[in-house]
Amino acid sequence: MAVALAFADPVRDAQAAFRAVMNAMARPGSVQPVAGLTGAPAPLSPTAAAIAVALADYETPLWLDPALAAAPDVGAWLTFHTGARIVAEPARAAFALVAEPAALPDFATFAQGTDVYPDRSTTLILQVASLTGGPVLRLSGPGISGHAHLAATSLPADITAHLAANHALFPRGVDLVLAGPEGVAALPRTTRVTEEA
Secondary structure: OOOOOOOOOHHHHHHHHHHHHHHHHHOOOOOEOOOOOOOOOOOOOHHHHHHHHHHOOOOOEEEEOHHHHOOHHHHHHHHHHHOOEEEOOHHHOOEEEEOOHHHOOOHHHOOEOOOOOOOOEOEEEEEOOOOOOOOOEEEEOOOOOOOEEEOOOOOOOOHHHHHHHHHHOOOOOOEEEEEEOOEEEEEOOOOEEEEOO
């Protein structure tokens, strides 16, 4: 594998991607721009690659969905640029990278955290074809004035049921980060999600 460069300016670019994710988590439904890493090996998307490099380090266990795990260059590239180890069990992962969200495993497969340590849960980074043009989801909760909308494509048809069950587990549960060509959006466990009528 020819290892491509990650960020051109590692410190500033990683900080910018990290801030974008944090802003997306603080303002669910908003789309925050992220400069993608075009050197990432397929099927890892440029945006998901930038998020993973910004968030992961040598202490971070990563889980790859079957589509990403089947491409050996993806795991090697992520390990080279982050130092993170790839794990086979979703429940052991701090971050899960998912190239095919429509085939997303049940949320219970991943670490849920505990009432005392809710941060010991998995954050799911889902690659989506677009953050617009999909079924409209209505969002409410912390960080949202009134309500917000998100219309990402590529999500499972029953995503609202999964998100409702996940929300009911609070403070336990997983958080979702959606990586699209437009940037990043988030659906934290604190957000109530329903289908727009």
